[in-house]
Amino acid sequence: MAWTLGELARRIGGEVAGDPDCVITGIATLQNARPGDITFLANSRYRKYLATNAASATIVSPGDREVCPANALIVKDPYAGYARIATILNPLPSFSAGIHPTASVASGCDIDQTAFVGANAVVEPGVVIGRNAYVGPGCVVGPDATIGNDSRLLANVTVCSRVRIGERALIHPGVVLGSDGFGLANDNGVWIKVPQLGGVSIGDDVEIGANTTVDRGAIEDTVLEDGVKLDNQIQIGHNVSVGAHTAIAGCVGIAGSTKIGRRCTIGGGAGISGHLDIVDDVHITGMTFVLKSITAPGVYSSGMPAEPNMVWRKNMARLRHLDDLARRVGGVKAQEE
Numbered sequence: 375m376a377w378t379l380g381e382l383a384r385r386i387g388g389e390v391a392g393d394p395d396c397v398i399t400g401i402a403t404l405q406n407a408r409p410g411d412i413t414f415l416a417n418s419r420y421r422k423y424l425a426t427n428a429a430s431a432t433i434v435s436p437g438d439r440e441v442c443p444a445n446a447l448i449v450k451d452p453y454a455g456y457a458r459i460a461t462i463l464n465p466l467p468s469f470s471a472g473i474h475p476t477a478s479v480a481s482g483c484d485i486d487q488t489a490f491v492g493a494n495a496v497v498e499p500g501v502v503i504g505r506n507a508y509v510g511p512g513c514v515v516g517p518d519a520t521i522g523n524d525s526r527l528l529a530n531v532t533v534c535s536r537v538r539i540g541e542r543a544l545i546h547p548g549v550v551l552g553s554d555g556f557g558l559a560n561d562n563g564v565w566i567k568v569p570q571l572g573g574v575s576i577g578d579d580v581e582i583g584a585n586t587t588v589d590r591g592a593i594e595d596t597v598l599e600d601g602v603k604l605d606n607q608i609q610i611g612h613n614v615s616v617g618a619h620t621a622i623a624g625c626v627g628i629a630g631s632t633k634i635g636r637r638c639t640i641g642g643g644a645g646i647s648g649h650l651d652i653v654d655d656v657h658i659t660g661m662t663f664v665l666k667s668i669t670a671p672g673v674y675s676s677g678m679p680a681e682p683n684m685v686w687r688k689n690m691a692r693l694r695h696l697d698d699l700a701r702r703v704g705g706v707k708a709q710e711e
Contacts, residue, residue: 392460502521572590580673589611
């Protein structure tokens with residue numbers, strides 16, 4: 375799609391410096407941009423490429439306008455501006471409404487006439503599929519599930535019974551929503567399954583990455599609020615609640631009944647224990663292990679960065695003696711006092 379620089383500026387609330395009629399047909403990095411492309415400067419380390427890049431326009435902050443020799447689109451946050459313009463230039467593929475001949479759709483479903491159900495999809499009784507929703511090939515939508523307006527299940531997504539998906543969700547291949555939570559009771563050494571009676575409630579504008587799983591609640595629902603963004607291969611346990619506009623990177627595991635606040639970020643590979651409360655605006659770095667509730671906003675980290683193996687082994691050997699050393703130091707201080 376082709377847009378003028380002026381049109382793009384109006385769409386994202388930016389200011390044009392240069393020719394507003396400049397035609398933009400693509401987006402590229404500073405190093406590889408060609409005529410017709412728009413690029414962006416979001417990191418000062420790449421400022422050196424401004425003078426030599428061939429882009430037709432560059433997204434910059436107000437402070438970088440003077441060092442940008444070409445047309446510029448000036449915004450407060452160039453990276454956010456890039457994201458918005460990339461979305462405009464590369465919209466999701468269009469589709470034609472209808473139900474594929476190989477799809478299996480139970481009677482009694484409420485499927486809007488503008489929605490699409492793809493090849494080999496299965497839609498079970500009581501399902502509601504909203505306006506302009508897309509259920510891709512191989513998806514399974516269980517009994518009494520709801521898919522909101524303009525939401526997309528790309529392919530091979532499993533939506534179990536009584537899962538509610540809001541509007542404009544984007545669910546990537548392999549996602550499983552509403553499978554049983556890991557609920558077990560131990561009776562004299564024997565595990566007894568606890569029936570998982572809740573559902574999953576997903577707000578508007580949520581994105582869930584490939585092969586991520588969100589378990590149904592034991593009694594009440596597991597909840598993802600509006601604007602939550604989940605990466606690939608995340609495990610969300612039963613009765614977890616994730617606050618609005620929280621973003622979670624790949625391979626994170628969140629155990630059951632933990633409550634995560636709004637606008638949090640959780641780095642890749644982090645592990646969060648169950649029955650915890652994490653307040654709004656908490657940022658957890660990658661590979662951190664959270665064992666207790668976090669009651670104040672801020673950045674939290676744990677784990678040990680990689681070291682050469684011999685250094686790591688020496689440190690681990692010394693770490694075993696840390697408690698004994700602390701006791702000795704405490705004893706010396708007590709004697710001095």
